[in-house]
Structures are given as C-alpha cells and as structure tokens.
Amino acid sequence: MTLADLRALHAVIGDAIDDIERVYASYNQTFMEEDEDRHDPRWRSPSPASSEDSYYSTATSFDSSRPSTPTHSSSFPTTPLDPLSPIESQFPRIQLDSPFSPAKGSSRALQSGFEYRSRVDEHVDFPSLHGSYDANSPSEKLTAHPEVASATKRIVSASGQLGVMVQAPFLTLCDGCMGYHLPSCLRFLEASHTVEIIRDTGSKGMHVNDIAAKNGCDLGKLTHILRLLATHHYLIEVSADTFALNRISSAMDTGKSWEDILANPEKKYEGTKGVAAFVAMCSDELFKAAAWMTDTFLPPSINSIAARAATPVLLTPQSPSFRAIGPLPPPTPFSALGTPAPIAGANSSRPTSRRADPDASEFQEGRSGTEALLTSGLGEHFGLVGGTEALLCDWTRRSEGSDSTTKKSAISRREPSPARYPTGLAAPWSPMSPSLPRHARRPSDLDPIPSSPVISRRNDYNVPGSPITLRQQPSRLFFPGSPIVNRPRSHSRHPSLLQSPAPSRVLSPKQSFSNLSSKSLSPKPSLTSLSLNFALHSPSPSSDATLVNAESEVKLHLSNSPTHSPFNTAFKTEKEFFAWLEGKGNEGRLKRFGCAMTGSGGWEDVGGGGVLAFPWDTLPEGSLVVDVGGGIGSTSLLLAKKYQDLNFMVQDRVGVVKMGEEAWRERAPELLDGGRVTFLAHDFFTPQPTLPAPPAVFLLRVITHDWPDEYARKILLNLRRAALDVQGGVKTRLVVADHVLPLACQDLVVQRGADDGDGLMETRLPSWRPPLLSNLGKASANAYWMDLTMRCIFNSQERTLREMLTLLESAGWKGTVMSRAEGSLFGCVIAEPCGIPSETLIAEQEEQAKLKLRAAEEAERERTWAPSMGDTFGSRVYLPEAIDFDEGGFDWFDFRRVEFEREKEKKKTRRRKVVSCMDVRELRMGREEVGAEGLEDFWGGL
Ligand SMILES: C[S@@+](CC[C@H](N)C(=O)[O-])C[C@H]1O[C@@H](n2cnc3c(N)ncnc32)[C@H](O)[C@@H]1O
Known part of the structure; x- marks a missing residue:
C-alpha cells in the first residue's frame, strides 16, 4: 500500500506541475511573437510514443496547429490584483490541454524539458527560489492564477506528506520538536537587519565578516544561524560563509537602507508591506507565548515535571x-x-x-x-x-566480532527488506510492518471529491425571505465534498423556549443618513468606559463555575478568559494582550503589530472570497451595512467603491475610529462628505446604538476569531438584538468572514434543520481523497497556525463550521450559507435572525445578576470602608508623596489635604508633643540649620 501511496503522491505532484506549466506556457504563448520557430517544441504533437511513454503520450496530445487559446493578449494585470473582482477575469484565459511534463519521468519528456528550458529563457517562468521576490512581476503574479494556486497547494500538500512518509519517524519528530530554531533564527535574521545588509550584493552574496562588521553580531553565531536558514531554503549559501537572499528572505526586505534602520529602528516597518513586521512579531511575542502553551493548558496534576522545572x-x-x-x-x-x-x-x-x-x-x-x-x-x-542501549551493545559486540545472532537482530530491526516499505501515516510505527506495493492510482482518483451543491430542505442556497439567490453566484461558492454539522441538540429540542427578536431601535425616517456623522449618533463611550466595560467581560458567569475551584483559585487550564492565555503565562502579565501591547514600554511592539497586520493580507485569498460571497448587489438601494469592529474601514472602502448605492457605518474603538476617519479623509473624502460612510466609536460588547437606518447587514470580518465563545456570543447577541426580522420586509443579515477550519478527516456529518423543518445551512466542505489529507494537510497549515496563535494569545480560536454554526445559533443567528473561495480556508458565513435559545437567555440573566451582585458588593465595600486605626497603631493610612519643602531647607512631606487640615487643627497640641519628644540632637540640628526663629516660624506656619 505504501509504495502505491508514494507513487500516487508523486503523481499528484507531477500533475500539479503540469497545470502550472500550462498556465505559464499559455501566458508565454500569448506574448510570443508569431514566428513559429520560436514556439516551444513541446507545443507540437509528440511523435508516436515509444513504449516507455505509453501512458503519458496519450495525455500529451497538445497540438500547436490548434487555435491559440489566449484571448486577452494584453490583458495581463499590470496593476495590483483587484480583490473584489473574480480572480479569473484578471488573467488571460488559459489553454488547459495538457503539455508534455518532464515531471512524468520519461527520458523523452526530460529531453524536451531541457530543450524547453533553453529556448524559453526570455519567457516568463515560475518564480525562481534563487531570484528575489517581486510581487509585481508577471512571474509572481501568475502564481495567484487559480490554476497555479490550486496546483501549488497540491504540491505542498503531497510533498509534505511524502517527506513525512519516507523519513525515519525519529527524524520527523526531531523536525517537529526542534523546529523552534526556525522562528528563532528568522527573528535573528530580521532583528539583525541582515536582509537589508546583504540585499545589494545580489546573487553574489556577502561574507559573514562583512555582515558582522555592519550589524555587530558575533561571527560564529551569525554564520551558524544563517546556515540553518540556508539549509531550510530561506537564504542561499553561495560559497563558504557567504550568504545571499533568495525569493523567500527577500520578501522580508523593508526596502530601506540598513544605515537608516540602525539610525531609526523604530521606523523600520513604516510604509512597508508589513512582512518584516509580521515575521518579527510572530517570532517574538507569539513564539514565546506558544512555548508556554502546555504549561498553561495542562492540568497541574499531570504537568508535574514542567511545574517543577519552571522554577x-x-x-x-x-x-x-x-x-x-x-x-x-x-x-x-x-x-x-x-x-x-x-x-x-x-x-x-x-x-x-x-x-x-x-x-x-x-x-x-x-x-x-x-x-x-x-x-x-x-x-x-x-x-x-x-x-537504544541494546543497539549500542549490538554495535559494540559487532565491532568486536561477537555473536552473529545479535548482529542480525539489530540489522533486521533497522532495515526493512527491499520488498517492503513501512506503511504510511495511518499505521502505528512498526519496523516490520508489511507493505505490498500496488499500482499508483490514476491522478483522477485524487481529484477533490466532486463538488455538488447540497440541498437544504427548504431552499438550497437562497436566503429565505429575500430576493437573494446565491445560486446565481456559483463561482464564488464552494460546496464540494460531503455534508456537515449536526444542529446542536440542546437548542433545537426546545423550540418553545425560543425568543422572538427584540424590537430594534431605528432612527425615524426623517433622520436621513446623510445628516448623521459619527458625532450625531449616540454618545461615544469614553475610553474609560470602554475599558471598564472590558474589565466586566472577564470572565463570564458560564465560565466562572468552571474557572474557580473551592479555594477560589483559577483553574488556568480550563479558563477561556483572554487573560489566562499562554501569552499571560509567558509574559507574566494579567493584562489582556492588547492592553499589554498598549502599555508602557511596548510602544515599539504596538507599532509593529499594526504594520504586521498589513502584512497578514496574504492569508486571505486574493479574490476576496470572504466578503464577496455575500450578494451585495441584491441589497436595495440605500441599504445600511454596519461594519462592526471594522478597523479603519478597509473592507468598507472596497465595498463602498464597488457598490455605490450602499451606505456604510464603520464601528470600532475610539482611537481606531479616529485613525479611520483620518485615513478616509485622505483617500475618499467624498464618501465621508456625501454621508455614505460614517464612523462611530462603539464598543461591540454593549448594545448597538440607534442607527440611522434599519441595518441590512452586520459585517464581522476577522472579529469572531479574536474572542473565546463567551465573548463572541456577547458581540453576536448585541447585533442580534438590533437586527430586524420583518417577515417579507427588511431582514438583517449577518456576514461573518473568518477562517473556517476543515477537519483533518472526511467530514460526513450533515447539517440539518430543526425538526420543524426550518432548514439550516447544508453544505459540503472541500475534501480531498486519500492519500492526500482531506484538508490538504501542510498546504492548509496557515489556518491552523492561526488557530493556535489565537488560542495562545487570546484564548480564542479559528472555528470549524460546526463550531461557528453552534456559536451563531447560541446567539440567535441561523447560518444559511457558508462559502469559501476555491483553495482558501478563509470563509464567509451568512446568517439571519432566529430565536435566541433559552440557555443563552438564562446564562445572560445569571451573568447580569452576578455582575449586579459584584457591583453591589463593591459599592458596599466602598461605603463601609474605613481605615482601621487600631491596626495601624495610629500611623497614617495614606502614603505620603514627596515634595520639596523649600522654606527652611527641610525636606518635608505633603500629606493628603484632609489630613493636612486635621493636622493644622491640632497644631498646638502636636507642636508641644513634637518639641517635647524631640531629642536634643535633633533640636540642636534644627536650631543650627534654621535657627531658633526659623523653627518657630516653621511650626507657626502649620
Ligand atoms: C482583527 S481587527 C479586524 C478589523 C476589520 N474588521 C478588518 O477586517 O480589517 C479587530 C478589530 O476589532 C476592534 N475591537 C476590539 N475590541 C473592540 C470593542 N470592544 N469594540 C469595538 N471594536 C473592537 C479592534 O480595534 C480591531 O479594529
């Protein structure tokens, strides 16, 4: 089985390379001169195949006599790709007939490949690892072509899996458990500005002596760190101790001179694409936080070794x-x-x-x-x-010429017979596991399970009660594979307990949208009230019960509080990540975080599949879209430019809103002035303010992944209560754009509607057939990295579709459609209002009661508090603040006013006491320094 799997994975890679070649070849052909001689030989029909090519020759029937396919000869994008237009339309059409592929391994093919290579030097090729990264080169842009992007993922997935399958298990474990050196070295590379230092030497590279002379690093350490990176293809060691950038490391280049960076390190990331900032942030605070995950999440009872070692x-x-x-x-x-x-x-x-x-x-x-x-x-x-020690003995005995049986057993344990190969990843490791090769599967077996829209009971993809038929946009929807998700039983079993939506607060029709600025809306919460609110959110009552044990100690490993994350353990702080980041001493990190977020744009598919899945063009003219936690309004800007009859309100925290307004004033003042776009400072943990129009859409982009369920539910509930659910009229829709994680196995569970036939979303997740992992394994790693990053920093998470739908439903939102752009795990879930489950309402009431109680207790404590004079033996209960008491040359202390006054009242008595208690030396000193008169004046002044 294993050899067959290896072959199958190899075939996946070969096919994917074919696909990439087709795209590049087609592009080249588009721009090729008409001279037939310049056409690559591969584009002619292969001569009748020799026997060795029998399989592939039938597949390589490309014929140059066919009409050339590319139709948009000059349509290759020269500007950045438009995230709101279908990606396919931004590329020339590609001829998809299969060319000859050297990857198939035939000698003919290889020969052709070499010829091809020499003849197409001037043509656009797949970006070289040895070149430098240029996002605007045709070569790099073509990598975003859907065919190429999809093929790339298959290659990464299959090659990752191949490596794990063939490598000795222990070495794979080493890769995993010592892989921490990679982020560590990447951080070093970035922080030492080595990228900028060696940039100008191009492919010749720079000797470490010269690098060290510039950044002051120790030669030996620098060399070994750079070599580790070169070994992992992040750099190139061109000759001994001489390193050059390549396509990967040059992507981190800020484009600034290293002298400027050294002079102004705090400005390093300003005006860049943010990749260097992203690398630096991940390999610094995020990496350190991740190192403490086990210490934070394991119950102390089974974490004894780490607990002991931590001191x-x-x-x-x-x-x-x-x-x-x-x-x-x-x-x-x-x-x-x-x-x-x-x-x-x-x-x-x-x-x-x-x-x-x-x-x-x-x-x-x-x-x-x-x-x-x-x-x-x-x-x-x-x-x-x-x-093992046994093997050591075997080895020793062997070298001493001892017992041949032992020798044999040692060898047999180590070396599988040539006819067998250890089985793949599904079986436990066993050096003796038999594995019979079978034929490689045909590539067609490895295609994704064919897409088929799944049928919901009531209305396929249509959003009930609206004119929207998502079927109209099949290219943006991804419903392959198998159905999913059980509706959470706890909620669906009690329909009688479902609550009808609360009436939402809307402005009267007279209050036109254009008259409203962020100022004219409900009062902005001050920063203090926001932070107070924030403090109250932690932890929610539902988690309280599990967080606190009998001794009122937090069970860290069970807590979902954002202040109980591995980040908190690592940095020994009780502050939530952003509060910490905004704290004193972290100014640089805060700035870097902002820049790094720009660099993270690469997570989302280029086609903007997230928000595009919603049929914005079907919304009635003048509809209000509320971009909740919308940052500086980046998504709203894209949408507002594209859908010109929609209005937008961007809500975020005070400071962010201010930045957003400033940014829009520069970029799109007409939208602000015309009143189509407004900004409003609003804490999404509080109820929605009165809005200028019925909200047609609440947009939550990259918000839910920031928060654990308890918190995300509060955000969703606030939106739910402001949502309209008018039968036949306006129905507010919720658009949640975030990663939607597939399982690492086939997902066969069906998302069904409730028993009353109220159909919920039924869809299928993308799924690949074995031996590829159904979620494409390593090719999808980024979404899973993100998942645990969110967990380690905020105790939050990326969600599977099950988790997302359960969360939505717990807050009175019913998911109707999930879509993802092909090849992307960034998804868009569209939901509409449904009843708020009784469990949520009860929990909410309990929480409010708890908060009230807590507030009452606080108030009572405040009211009844009084300094216990007995305990302090009459000493002052307020710490003094030092002031310079100039007169008389005394250093004195200023006490709180009230005490000061009290002291004044008692001055005579006190003066007597002090003078009588003063020892002779003090008295003398006072007299000497200020003179008896001065001392008299001083006391008199009191
Ligand atoms: C990851 S960003 C997403 C921004 C934007 N939606 C986007 O797609 O680019 C999360 C946003 O949530 C905002 N945020 C955090 N806490 C908030 C709160 N309590 N109320 C409102 N916005 C908040 C942050 O300021 C930040 O802009």
Missing part, C-alpha cells in the same frame, strides 16, 4: 550540580528557559539562573556529561549511540 534555581559553586558539571558557561539562550522573556522595554539583564530540572540535576550529578547523556537515553536522541 529557576541559581546554581552556586556550593551546589552539588555545580560541582558535578563545573562552572557555568556564559549565559546562553537556553539558560533563560526557566524564565519567560522579559517584557520589551524593561531593562532586561541576562538571566544568570539556570533552569534547575530536578531530574536533569540528578542525572548530571556524579557523572561525566557523556555518560549521563548515554544512560539517560538522551544519547539516543542525539544519535550518539545510534539507538
């Missing part, structure tokens, strides 16, 4: 460990392991403590380093003994 202990010359292993080497990054990285801006002294792992110290004590490594089993890990 840093200083090794002193007196400690046994010290005596065993000798003096500590200078601090290395490893020595910081026990202590989370210091917060930026803080004066971080290098840690002198070394993590004291009791187990580690034990094995170190009294043994030589190597001996300890060998007997602890770590030797095996580092290949020192080539396996």
Whole structure:
C-alpha cells in the first residue's frame, strides 16, 4: 500500500506541475511573437510514443496547429490584483490541454524539458527560489492564477506528506520538536537587519565578516544561524560563509537602507508591506507565548515535571550540580528557559539562573556529561549511540566480532527488506510492518471529491425571505465534498423556549443618513468606559463555575478568559494582550503589530472570497451595512467603491475610529462628505446604538476569531438584538468572514434543520481523497497556525463550521450559507435572525445578576470602608508623596489635604508633643540649620 501511496503522491505532484506549466506556457504563448520557430517544441504533437511513454503520450496530445487559446493578449494585470473582482477575469484565459511534463519521468519528456528550458529563457517562468521576490512581476503574479494556486497547494500538500512518509519517524519528530530554531533564527535574521545588509550584493552574496562588521553580531553565531536558514531554503549559501537572499528572505526586505534602520529602528516597518513586521512579531511575542502553551493548558496534576522545572534555581559553586558539571558557561539562550522573556522595554539583564530540572540535576550529578547523556537515553536522541542501549551493545559486540545472532537482530530491526516499505501515516510505527506495493492510482482518483451543491430542505442556497439567490453566484461558492454539522441538540429540542427578536431601535425616517456623522449618533463611550466595560467581560458567569475551584483559585487550564492565555503565562502579565501591547514600554511592539497586520493580507485569498460571497448587489438601494469592529474601514472602502448605492457605518474603538476617519479623509473624502460612510466609536460588547437606518447587514470580518465563545456570543447577541426580522420586509443579515477550519478527516456529518423543518445551512466542505489529507494537510497549515496563535494569545480560536454554526445559533443567528473561495480556508458565513435559545437567555440573566451582585458588593465595600486605626497603631493610612519643602531647607512631606487640615487643627497640641519628644540632637540640628526663629516660624506656619 505504501509504495502505491508514494507513487500516487508523486503523481499528484507531477500533475500539479503540469497545470502550472500550462498556465505559464499559455501566458508565454500569448506574448510570443508569431514566428513559429520560436514556439516551444513541446507545443507540437509528440511523435508516436515509444513504449516507455505509453501512458503519458496519450495525455500529451497538445497540438500547436490548434487555435491559440489566449484571448486577452494584453490583458495581463499590470496593476495590483483587484480583490473584489473574480480572480479569473484578471488573467488571460488559459489553454488547459495538457503539455508534455518532464515531471512524468520519461527520458523523452526530460529531453524536451531541457530543450524547453533553453529556448524559453526570455519567457516568463515560475518564480525562481534563487531570484528575489517581486510581487509585481508577471512571474509572481501568475502564481495567484487559480490554476497555479490550486496546483501549488497540491504540491505542498503531497510533498509534505511524502517527506513525512519516507523519513525515519525519529527524524520527523526531531523536525517537529526542534523546529523552534526556525522562528528563532528568522527573528535573528530580521532583528539583525541582515536582509537589508546583504540585499545589494545580489546573487553574489556577502561574507559573514562583512555582515558582522555592519550589524555587530558575533561571527560564529551569525554564520551558524544563517546556515540553518540556508539549509531550510530561506537564504542561499553561495560559497563558504557567504550568504545571499533568495525569493523567500527577500520578501522580508523593508526596502530601506540598513544605515537608516540602525539610525531609526523604530521606523523600520513604516510604509512597508508589513512582512518584516509580521515575521518579527510572530517570532517574538507569539513564539514565546506558544512555548508556554502546555504549561498553561495542562492540568497541574499531570504537568508535574514542567511545574517543577519552571522554577529557576541559581546554581552556586556550593551546589552539588555545580560541582558535578563545573562552572557555568556564559549565559546562553537556553539558560533563560526557566524564565519567560522579559517584557520589551524593561531593562532586561541576562538571566544568570539556570533552569534547575530536578531530574536533569540528578542525572548530571556524579557523572561525566557523556555518560549521563548515554544512560539517560538522551544519547539516543542525539544519535550518539545510534539507538537504544541494546543497539549500542549490538554495535559494540559487532565491532568486536561477537555473536552473529545479535548482529542480525539489530540489522533486521533497522532495515526493512527491499520488498517492503513501512506503511504510511495511518499505521502505528512498526519496523516490520508489511507493505505490498500496488499500482499508483490514476491522478483522477485524487481529484477533490466532486463538488455538488447540497440541498437544504427548504431552499438550497437562497436566503429565505429575500430576493437573494446565491445560486446565481456559483463561482464564488464552494460546496464540494460531503455534508456537515449536526444542529446542536440542546437548542433545537426546545423550540418553545425560543425568543422572538427584540424590537430594534431605528432612527425615524426623517433622520436621513446623510445628516448623521459619527458625532450625531449616540454618545461615544469614553475610553474609560470602554475599558471598564472590558474589565466586566472577564470572565463570564458560564465560565466562572468552571474557572474557580473551592479555594477560589483559577483553574488556568480550563479558563477561556483572554487573560489566562499562554501569552499571560509567558509574559507574566494579567493584562489582556492588547492592553499589554498598549502599555508602557511596548510602544515599539504596538507599532509593529499594526504594520504586521498589513502584512497578514496574504492569508486571505486574493479574490476576496470572504466578503464577496455575500450578494451585495441584491441589497436595495440605500441599504445600511454596519461594519462592526471594522478597523479603519478597509473592507468598507472596497465595498463602498464597488457598490455605490450602499451606505456604510464603520464601528470600532475610539482611537481606531479616529485613525479611520483620518485615513478616509485622505483617500475618499467624498464618501465621508456625501454621508455614505460614517464612523462611530462603539464598543461591540454593549448594545448597538440607534442607527440611522434599519441595518441590512452586520459585517464581522476577522472579529469572531479574536474572542473565546463567551465573548463572541456577547458581540453576536448585541447585533442580534438590533437586527430586524420583518417577515417579507427588511431582514438583517449577518456576514461573518473568518477562517473556517476543515477537519483533518472526511467530514460526513450533515447539517440539518430543526425538526420543524426550518432548514439550516447544508453544505459540503472541500475534501480531498486519500492519500492526500482531506484538508490538504501542510498546504492548509496557515489556518491552523492561526488557530493556535489565537488560542495562545487570546484564548480564542479559528472555528470549524460546526463550531461557528453552534456559536451563531447560541446567539440567535441561523447560518444559511457558508462559502469559501476555491483553495482558501478563509470563509464567509451568512446568517439571519432566529430565536435566541433559552440557555443563552438564562446564562445572560445569571451573568447580569452576578455582575449586579459584584457591583453591589463593591459599592458596599466602598461605603463601609474605613481605615482601621487600631491596626495601624495610629500611623497614617495614606502614603505620603514627596515634595520639596523649600522654606527652611527641610525636606518635608505633603500629606493628603484632609489630613493636612486635621493636622493644622491640632497644631498646638502636636507642636508641644513634637518639641517635647524631640531629642536634643535633633533640636540642636534644627536650631543650627534654621535657627531658633526659623523653627518657630516653621511650626507657626502649620
Ligand atoms: C482583527 S481587527 C479586524 C478589523 C476589520 N474588521 C478588518 O477586517 O480589517 C479587530 C478589530 O476589532 C476592534 N475591537 C476590539 N475590541 C473592540 C470593542 N470592544 N469594540 C469595538 N471594536 C473592537 C479592534 O480595534 C480591531 O479594529
């Protein structure tokens, strides 16, 4: 089976390369001169195939005598791609007949491939890894062509899987568990400005001596770090210790001179595309947070080793460990392991403590380093003994010419017979597992399971009660594969408990939209009220029960609070990530975060599949779209330009709204002035303000993934309560654009409507056939990286469709359609109002009661609080603030006014006391310094 799978994966790769070649060849042909001689030989019919080509020759019947297909000879995009236009329309049409592919492995094909290569040097080729990244080159732009993008994913998926299948399991584990060096080295590369330093040397590269002379790094460390990156194809080592950028590392180039960067490091990311900022942010705070995931999420009961090891202990010359292993080497990054990285801006002294792992110290004590490594089993890990102790013995005996049986057994354990190959990924590892090769599957078996729209009981993709028929936009919808998702039973079983929507607050028709600016709408919450609100959101009552144990200790591993994430553990802060980022000392990181978000645009498919899936053009003229948490209004800007009869309101936090208005004033003042677009400071955890018109759409783009369910539900509930559900009239729709994660297996569960026949969405997720993983594995990794990044930073997550629909339904929204642009995991879920489940309402009431109680307790505590004079033995209960008491040359203290007054009242008594208690020396000193008169004046002044 395994060899057949290997062949099948290889075939996937071959086919995908064919597809890419077709696109590039077609593009080249479009621009080729008419001279037939210049046409590539591959584009002629192959001569009758030799026997070795029998399979492929039938597939390679491309014939140059056919009419040339490209129709838009000059239509290749020269400007950036338009995210709101179908991507296909932005490229020349591509001839999809199959050309000869060198990847098929025949000698003829290879020969043709070489010829081809030499003849098409002047043609656009797939971007070279050895070149530098140029987003605007035709070569790079063609990679966004749907055919190429899809083929690329298949290659990445299949090759990733092939590598894992063929590599020894232990080495794959090493890749995984020591892969932390990659982000670590990438951060070094970025932070040392090496990219900008070596940029100008082009393909010749720069010797590390010269790099180090510029950025001041240690030669040896720099060389090894760069070499690790070159080994992983992020750089090129052109000759010994000489490194050049390639397509990957040059994508991080800020385009600025390294001298400028060194002079103004805080401006490094300004005006860039944000890729360098993104790399820096991920490999700094996000990477460090991820390192603490297990420590945060594992129950302490099973996390004892980590818990013990987490306490840093200083090794002193007196400690046994010290005596065993000798003096500590200078601090290395490893020595910081026990202590989370210091917060930026803080004066971080290098840690002198070394993590004291009791187990580690034990094995170190009294043994030589190597001996300890060998007997602890770590030797095996580092290949020192080539396996277990038993194997070490085998090896020793063999080298001593001992017992041949042992030798044989060792060999048989290590080397599979030539006829067998270890089975693929589905089976547990076994060196003896039999595996019979079978024929490679034909590529057609590996195509995605054919797309077929799934039928909901009532109305396919149509949004009930609206003129919208999403069938009209099939190219933007992706419904292949199998049906999904069970409706959460808890909600559907109690229809009688469903609540009808609350009436929404709308402005009277007289209040026209254009008259309203953000100022004229409901009062903006101040920053303080927003942050107070925010504080109240944590943690919600539903989680309270599980968060707090009998001793009122937070069970970190069960908490979903944004302040109980691995980030909080790593940075030892109780602040939520953004509050921390906005705190003192993190100014640089905050700025970098903003730039990094620009760089993350590459997550979404180029075609803007997220928001495009909604049929904006079917909304009645003048409809109001509310972009909730809309940032500076980037999505609204795209939509407003494209759909000119829609109105938009962008809601966000005060500061963001201000930035947005400024940005729009520059970019599209006419939209602000004409009143088609307004900005409003609004906290989405509070009820929607009165809106200038009935909301046709609430848009939540990249919002739900920022919040754990309890919080996201509050946002959704606030929107739900402002939504209209007028039968036959305006019905507010919710558009949620976020990653929608597929499972890593075939997803066969059907999303069904409730028993009353109220059909919910039925759809199918993209699914690939084995041996490819159904979610395309490594090719989809980014969405899953993001998922756990959100988890480690905010305790939030990307959601599967099941999770998203369950969340929506818990807040009174019924998902009707999910769509994703082909090849993208960024999805768009369209929902409409439905009853708010009783569970949610009860939980909400409980929460409000709890908050009220908490507030009442606070108030009572405030009211009844009084300083306990007894406890403080009459000393002051307010800490003094120092002021310079110039008169008389005394340093004195200014106390709070009230006490000051009280003191004044008692001055005579006090003066007597003080003077009588004053010792002679003090009195003398006072007299000497200010003179008796001065002292009199001083006391008198009181
Ligand atoms: C990931 S950004 C998404 C921005 C925008 N929707 C987009 O697609 O580019 C999340 C946004 O939520 C906003 N946000 C966070 N907390 C908020 C709150 N309590 N009320 C309103 N907006 C908030 C942030 O300011 C930020 O602009």
